[in-house]
Amino acid sequence: MYAESTPNPATMKFIADVMLISDGNTVEFVNQQEAKGNSSLAEALFNFPFVSGIFIASNFIAITKTDALQWEYVSEELKAFVLDWLQNNEVVVENIPEEREVEITQDGNKEVVSSAPQIKTDADKQIFELLEEYVRPAVESDGGAIDFQSFDEVTGTVTVVLKGACSGCPSSTATLKGGIESLLKTHMPEVQEVVALEG
Secondary structure, eight states, rough: OOEEEEEEEETEEEEEESSSOOOTEEEEEESSSHHHTTHHHHHTTSSSTTTEEEEEETTEEEEEEEEEEEEEOOOOOHHHHHHHHHHHHHHHOOOOOOOEEEEHHHHHHHHEOOSOOOSSOOOOOHHHHHHHIIIHHHHHHTTTTEEEEEEEEEEEEEEEEEEETTTOTHHHIIIIIIIIHHHHHHTTTTTEEEEEOOO
16 A cells, blocks of 8 residues: 555545455545445545545545645555555445535536436547546546536537546646547537536
């Protein structure tokens, strides 16, 4: 087990030498209540008063902390805790929760949408596959995920959901506009813009 910083200064990635969740699944918890019944490791990590978010994918856990303490004071303690937990427990995620609803604001009006991908058309499928092939490996290496949400064919707007280290990351806008938007526009001229929801 080793710890690695991410582009998001509030999030650190803890990498194990075993798979923590399989089949390309990811889970994200923003509080202990969400983790309850789904991941006993995540639930236990929320007992640390400075932990504000947990994202689990493949062989790593990305932990987001509050501003109360600096990483230099807590990273070794968290690493030791996770390592000990993994040595004494076989399952990290007992239940993969349904995608939760995400609240978005457009022109001051709140709208609640499911964060599950809405793959209904060939364009949706193509965007989803481009993100899976070209974007997912890169953002997972940074401790996060960018998941396809929907594509509005009228406006050409692709909506994605930011998770883990990507959520709240200062450089996520640059990644979104400079990287993902350019990639999608190159492959699909009908794409005009990429916007993000915070997972």
